[in-house]
Amino acid sequence: MDHSSGADQTEQGQFNFNDSDKTVAKLKELLSGYFEHLAEELPDEWTRLQKDKGILATNDGITSAIAILGDIIDHMVKHEEISTLTEKPTAIIQKVKGYSVGLIEYYKELSEADRMELRQKYGRGAPARLRRILQQAIQDKRDDFEPDGLAEYWRDQSKQFNTDAFVKISEIETFLKEEVKDRLVDLHGNNWLKKGVKPNMYVELNSAAAKKNLSIENAEDEKGPWDCLYLISYQDIMTTGSQWSSTFQKDFTCPGTESKKKEEKTKWLSTLNEIRNLVAHGxxxxxxxxxxxxxxxxxxxxxEPQAIKEIQKAASQ
Known part of the structure; x- marks a missing residue:
């Protein structure tokens, strides 16, 4: 209802009277009426404790419920269904009830598995996730309810990009594994691994290889230390000592970051590693x-560097 779009910009609230007392008084009556409605329609959920897997009356549930009320009011204002500054809260809540059918139904049908998923999988992200779920539940009953970003959210949650992302990141990893090793060999010769990585990484890679090989029976299938690298490892290797300036800077500076420090020039590796981990964890x-x-x-x-140049340019604006 009162929306902040950033540290330097604040959107005018729907109930801003330019008088704090009047604004607070109206919002208090509005929220009281709204939660009375939810408590009447969902008495079991309203009294269900968090230890009993309750959702609605928890901090996350209240946060998402208030956000949904704001979404409904924004929608009604946009479609000229209400006048927030002149209509009484009771009249507004009466109109809100016409949108809350999907929300009420969602809580009535909420399964134990869904409760556990919201609590365990999403953690701090649970209010945002629940808000999107409730938006969708309302839209399922009212086609005209289309909150900003809802369609994009479910598109991104559908995992439609995961398979192709996995294939491309796998090819990138294969490329880096070969290319970085070749450059370290050129730079350090036969001692390329010892000299090319930091001592702690050298120990960790050898230890990881030894652990993997314990369960491998055929010698030809055994792993070497270089087989145990993570994507993020390449960032550390490239920036070790003078290797960045002498060997990697020219070809591994992300296009669009040429004027930045080496940490920013190689940040693409940590970002790519985060995306890889999302895919790996489902x-x-x-x-x-x-x-x-x-x-x-x-x-x-x-x-073909044009696409990443454009992404970096947009990120810096």
Whole structure:
């Protein structure tokens, strides 16, 4: 209802009378009426405690419920269904009830598995997730209810980008594994691994390889230390000692970051690693994340840097 769009910009609230006392008084009556409605329609959920997997009356549930009320009011204002400053809260709540049918039904049908998922999987992100779920529940009953970002949210949650992102990131990893090793060999010769990585990484890689090999029976299938690298490892290797300036800077500075410090020039590796981890853990890759991975793929594998340049330019604006 009162929306902040950033540290320097604040959107005018729907109930701003330019008088704090009047604004607070109206919002207090509005929220009281709204939660009375929810408590009447959902008495079991309203009294269900968090230890009993209750959702609605928890901090996350109240946060998302207030956000949904704001979404409904924004929608009604946009469609000239209410006048927030002149109509009484009781009249507004009466109109809100016409939108809350889907919300009420969602809570009535909420399964134990869904309760556990909201509590365990999403953690601090639970209010935002629940808000989107409730928006969708309302839209299922009212086609005209279309909150900003709802369609994009479910598109990004559908995992439609995961498979292609996985394929492209795998190719990037294969490329880096070969290319970085070749450059370290050119730079350090036979001692390329000892000299090319930091001592703690050298120990960790050898230890990881030894652990993997314990369960491998055929010698030809055993792993070497270099087989145990993570994507994020390459960022550390490239920036070790003078290796960045002497060997990697020219070809591995992300296009569009040429004027920045080496940490920013190589940040693409940590970002790509985060996307890879999402795929590995079965979480959804957003379109923005997929676009980033695709742009890195085009730059490194196809030698076409334009897409990543545009992404970096947009990020710096």
């Amino acid at each position: 979480d959804s890759v957003s379109q923005a994340q997929y676009d980033f991975a695709s742009a890195i793929y085009e730059w490194l594998i196809l030698d």
